[in-house]
Amino acid sequence: MSSVKEKNVVIVGGGFGGATIARELSGKLDPSKYHITLVTLRPFMVNLTATIRLTTSELGVEEKKVIFPYDKLFHKKDVGTVKVGRVTAVEASEGSKPGCVVLEGGEKLSYNVLVLAPGFRWNGPVSLPYTEEETRAHIDSWREKFKTSKNIVVVGGGAVGIEFSGEIRDVYPDAKVTLIHRDRLLLNDFFPEKFRKAIEKDARAGGVDVVLNDSLEDLELKGTSVTLESGKKIDADLIIPAFGGKPATDFIASSLGADSLTDKGLVKVTKTLRLPAYTNIFAAGDIIDVQESKQVVPTYFHASVVAANVLAVLNDKEPKREYSKVPISMCVSNGRNRGLIYVDILWGIIFGNWVASFAKNFLFNLMPKNYGQ
Numbered sequence: 001m002s003s004v005k006e007k008n009v010v011i012v013g014g015g016f017g018g019a020t021i022a023r024e025l026s027g028k029l030d031p032s033k034y035h036i037t038l039v040t041l042r043p044f045m046v047n048l049t050a051t052i053r054l055t056t057s058e059l060g061v062e063e064k065k066v067i068f069p070y071d072k073l074f075h076k077k078d079v080g081t082v083k084v085g086r087v088t089a090v091e092a093s094e095g096s097k098p099g100c101v102v103l104e105g106g107e108k109l110s111y112n113v114l115v116l117a118p119g120f121r122w123n124g125p126v127s128l129p130y131t132e133e134e135t136r137a138h139i140d141s142w143r144e145k146f147k148t149s150k151n152i153v154v155v156g157g158g159a160v161g162i163e164f165s166g167e168i169r170d171v172y173p174d175a176k177v178t179l180i181h182r183d184r185l186l187l188n189d190f191f192p193e194k195f196r197k198a199i200e201k202d203a204r205a206g207g208v209d210v211v212l213n214d215s216l217e218d219l220e221l222k223g224t225s226v227t228l229e230s231g232k233k234i235d236a237d238l239i240i241p242a243f244g245g246k247p248a249t250d251f252i253a254s255s256l257g258a259d260s261l262t263d264k265g266l267v268k269v270t271k272t273l274r275l276p277a278y279t280n281i282f283a284a285g286d287i288i289d290v291q292e293s294k295q296v297v298p299t300y301f302h303a304s305v306v307a308a309n310v311l312a313v314l315n316d317k318e319p320k321r322e323y324s325k326v327p328i329s330m331c332v333s334n335g336r337n338r339g340l341i342y343v344d345i346l347w348g349i350i351f352g353n354w355v356a357s358f359a360k361n362f363l364f365n366l367m368p369k370n371y372g373q
């Protein structure tokens with residue numbers, strides 16, 4: 001069991017949600033009375049939004065803005081610790097009793113208040129390994145693959161697949177890029193038809209071959225082409241899986257009960273972002289069951305609500321801050337200088353290249369800037 005100060009806050013996940021909550025609390029909690037432990041899988045932060053550009057080539061984004069240490073995360077240094085590890089279970093009693101999280105290997109960390117923010121698990125180039133050395137090798141290896149491939153098939157026409165296609169065509173205009181998507185339009189029906197059509201038009205204008213209503217089941221390349229579900233054959237020397245991010249919530253279901261999650265693996269929360277059966281467990285970021293797009297802006301808003309409510313619980317008060325959804329917005333880049341943004345205000349506004357490139361660069365810089373670089 002870890003050493004116990006008067007009250008411990010444990011946060012699972014050091015991404016946009018967990019790290020933001022840790023930072024916000026670290027400026028407000030007295031180190032002689034409280035301790036924050038941020039448990040996360042890697043010894044460095046990952047700015048997921050820039051991983052597509054980072055793994056495609058060395059152009060357009062500096063590595064230090066995508067992966068960087070946690071050393072400046074806490075406002076007051078002695079109030080918090082970053083613990084590298086994987087949480088495999090939570091031992092909790094219903095209500096407000098203290099509990100503990102269990103790490104792979106068996107170590108236990110006790111908490112008075114727990115925050116769950118483990119995000120999603122991803123496939124392909126953006127799924128970075130767990131050490132710096134392996135991550136550098138992973139980045140170099142993917143960059144080399146993109147550089148030497150001529151017929152690249154990107155599977156999955158959500159934002160990740162669309163952005164990979166655009167990045168590749170921007171850096172390697174001689175490469176043939178085919179983007180395959182199951183649905184009749186790119187993205188999903190969370191977004192209005194006019195934006196989905198505009199995205200498709202923009203991708204095609206960037207030289208991407210878009211194949212809709214089709215799929216590739218076997219992602220192992222066995223020759224010089226692949227055959228889609230429809231029977232269509234496409235030349236291929238590289239396949240990029242860009243689909244199927246899944247909530248990293250298995251340990252929550254096995255510990256807190258399957259009914260703490262929806263059938264999609266998202267965590268059910270109240271308006272204060274608390275788990276209904278536990279008055280001292282909160283959740284934030286991509287994993288929460290709120291009908292919105294899984295993105296950085298809503299995650300920042302969750303973080304601010306959760307930080308305020310954690311402070312209330314630590315002070316034996318009822319948490320009062322409620323989360324209200326932010327308007328849907330989505331920025332999809334098409335290489336370094338193009339892209340589109342949709343914002344669900346007024347009649348649903350679409351902005352073009354200049355605004356999209358500016359917003360993307362702003363986002364790439366937001367995380368390193370906010371965490372003290």
Ligand SMILES: Cc1cc2nc3c(=O)[nH]c(=O)nc-3n(C[C@H](O)[C@H](O)[C@H](O)COP(=O)(O)OP(=O)(O)OC[C@H]3O[C@@H](n4cnc5c(N)ncnc54)[C@H](O)[C@@H]3O)c2cc1C
Binds near residue numbers: 014041085120251331
């Ligand atoms: C390739 C890509 C591009 C994106 N681009 C954009 C964009 O342009 N704009 C935008 O708004 N959004 C974008 N997003 C979405 C955005 O990155 C997420 O909405 C945001 O990161 C969610 O924050 P989070 O804290 O919930 O999860 P994450 O940032 O994923 O952080 C989760 C953290 O939890 C840790 N973790 C997971 N499981 C465990 C465990 N069992 N024990 C301990 N630690 C654990 C992980 O190591 C990680 O540090 C993108 C996502 C991807 C994958």
